Amino acid sequence: PVGPNNPHEPGTPVNPDEPNGPKWPAKDTYTKEYTSTVHFVDNNGNKMRDDDVQTSTWTRTLIIDKVTGQIINPDEEWTADKASYNEVKVPVINGYVVDKANVPAKETVQRNIEDTVTYTKVGNIVPVDPSGNPIPNVPAVPYTNDPTDPTKVVPNEPVPSVPGMTPNVPTVTPTHPTVDTPVVYTMPTPVTPETPVTPQPDEPATPQTPAAPQAETPAPAKAVSATPVKQEAKELPQTGNENNSAAALGLAALGLTGLLAAGKKRRKED
Template identity: 40%
Template sequence: MTKYGDQITYSTADTIADLEKKGYVLVNNEFDQTGQAFGDSSNGHTYTVTLKHGQVPVTPENPGDPGQPINPDDPDGPKWPAGTAKSDLLEDATQTIHYTGAGKDTPKDSVTPHEGAFTKTVTVDKVTGKIVSETDFTGQANFETVKTPVVNGYHADKALAGGLTATPDQPNVSDTVTYQANGKVVPVDENGKPISGADQPTYPTDPSDPTKVLPVPVPAVPGYTTKTTIVTPSDPGANTTVTYEKVVDEAPVTPATPAKPTATPRAKQAPANQATLPQTGNEDDAPVAVAGGLLAGLMGLLGLLGFKKKQDD
């Protein structure tokens, strides 16, 4: 039988240990068995043992497991609540580069993710299994710049895009690259009118800088000529007119062929016993003239013979 003044043999250790398994935390234990004794009827003692609900911070490095016991030594006790999983304590960030303006050749969006860019902490009551507090997401994500793809026939408004910073308030950041069609070389005549059927070459895009274009040789235009040989555009999106002059066709000059000298017919020389007639200029009339001369001479001879006979009579 225990009497006043006897040594106390009771211990609070087991009770405290059992409560700690359930998620409690010892705050103060006034009862110390060592040297303690029961008081007398006029001098009793009261000993207070103070405990509180334990709380556990839940972080991405030390997350909870919703549905599973919070206190390993109390499997039937409180469970981890929703919102304590690692995925609940992390938030991702993204940087998206939109491309537009190059028609069917427009590049697809460039998306750069940053997993777990932002974190937060949740505090759970180990006795009740409830979330008692949580912080906002903190942190930031710094993204690298992205080179703008080269699209031949188009120039971009920037060579690099992105390089943005995402925050919990704006976790998904974006940038836009706009393409425009490159200009062309337009052959025109002396009146400034485009020459029908002439090639109009498009400026090639600079493969090392998609915001620029390269010089382009002027096209050959049949029937025309120009003093310009190459065009170096100052505005990658503006056409450049090049004036051509029409080639004038000239009739080929054929050297004159010298006239051949005309041979002058030589008069045929009459025989020594043949009278020579006046030159008529026609070789074919000579025999007729000779014959006429002979006839006239014959008639004259007959006349003389008649005259002489008359004298004789």
């Protein structure tokens, strides 16, 4: 046999004693290599970085007829040393973004595989005047790459400073990472100083002529009433109450005496 575990130099005699006899087959009849390659280019096809290349090795073991040199099992199956190629994470290149963040893992097959990742330049923050024209001698500022995602740029990017002019927004969040964003700058409106008011001198006040004094009229005397003041009569105390109480006590005593006498008389009769 000939194969990965029984290698033989291709083209050498199967039987060393018969140098003109059958020869060992070419190596690619029992060992082959295939690749998965990812290319990194810009929009013009220029190479941006080295290719990412992964290799799979396929082998099989063949049986050779030592008399004829024919392969007895030409349909022997091939076996790969790996089931799939690894996922490829696309790297960040400053000033560019890509259309995909990674190249997915692929199953190994008996052919070469190629993928291409295309890098495109990021857009710019472009200072313009109110008419939309770029401001002379003020360069556009490229967006900043997202360091964790090669397909994005960072949001809320501060706009550049232009001496003597004011932007209409302090930051920019690009709607698309490769499209420019114009930012309008305006000149501050000059403030016209107010004309000071000249104070007018006050006119002297016209003196007022004092009024002539008037004689006071004496008030009439009040009449004194001759009606004498009535004194309230004091209520005299009632004196008949004490006599009535004494009479009532006398009658009660007489009644009690009569009752006692009647009681004694009944006891004697009994």
